[in-house]
Amino acid sequence: MAISKCLPVLKHFIGGYSLKTGAIFTGWLGLGADVLELVLSVVYFLAYGRQLPDWELLLVSAVGGCAVGGSVCGLLLYGAYKAKRSFLVPYLILGALGIISSSLVISIIGIYAVLHDFNTFAASMMLIGALIIVFLAYLWLIVFSYYQQLQKCTLLEHRGSVETVLTMPENGDVHTSHHKFLLRGKCDGAATGHIPDTKQLICDEK
Incomplete structure (x- = not known):
């Protein structure tokens, strides 16, 4: 909890799109990468990897890793589409x-390259690896920000979704009660939400 409070919460995805759109993009990108990795792993081990010791175990490990990654991305997509933060x-x-x-791996490789044989190829690989990590960290922050947005909307729903208002007619004989719904719309998109004087919360999706 303390660590999450120190992390920045983004307002929107690239191009001004909603956090929900960014989370969906992240899920589909990860799912596509896992499927591609699965296909390449199977093709490689069946075509070239049979001479490796325990190649079948390596193939099963690769397929299992892709299956886990694909399942996680599938849960992310379901949670993003249905606005269910637990699936994120x-x-x-x-x-x-x-x-x-x-x-850590990039840092270790960089230190090793500097101490031994640092060349243009090593520098290029380190730069590409660093850029990929920065991009993945940005996508992670998008999903984290969407999670925080859903959590905030859920708390507001529990605190003020329904208000019981007691009213008395002019004759003063009967007390009636009615429920005023304070929440309008779904909290599953970009936060353009605000709480006006009428205490109505609007969470619109861009």
């Missing part, structure tokens, strides 16, 4: 671990 959690956890581990 697996991506946030595994995505954070992946970004941290990739950053």
Whole structure:
């Protein structure tokens, strides 16, 4: 909780699109990458990898990793489309671990290259790797910001979605009650929400 409070919360995706759109883009991009990785892994091991020791175990590991990644992206897409923040959690956890581990690997490779044989190729690979990590970190922040947006809207729903108002007719004989719905729309898009004097919350999607 303390770490999440230190992270920046973005307002929108690239080009002014909503955070929901950014989360959906992230899910489809990750799912496409996992499918491509699965196809390339199967083709490689069947065509060239049979001479490797325990190639079948390596193939099963690669397929299993792609299946896990695809499942996480599938949950992300479902959570983004249905505005269910709990389905975003697996991506946030595994995505954070992946970004941290990739950053450590790039750093170790960079230190090794500087101490031994640093050349243009090594510098190019380090730069490309760093840019990919920055891009993945940005997509992770988009999903994290969308999670925070859904959490905020959920809290507002629980606190003020229905207000019971007691009224008394002019004759003063009967007390009646009615419910005033304060929440208008769904909290599943970009936060253009505001709370006016009438206490109506509007969470529109761009």
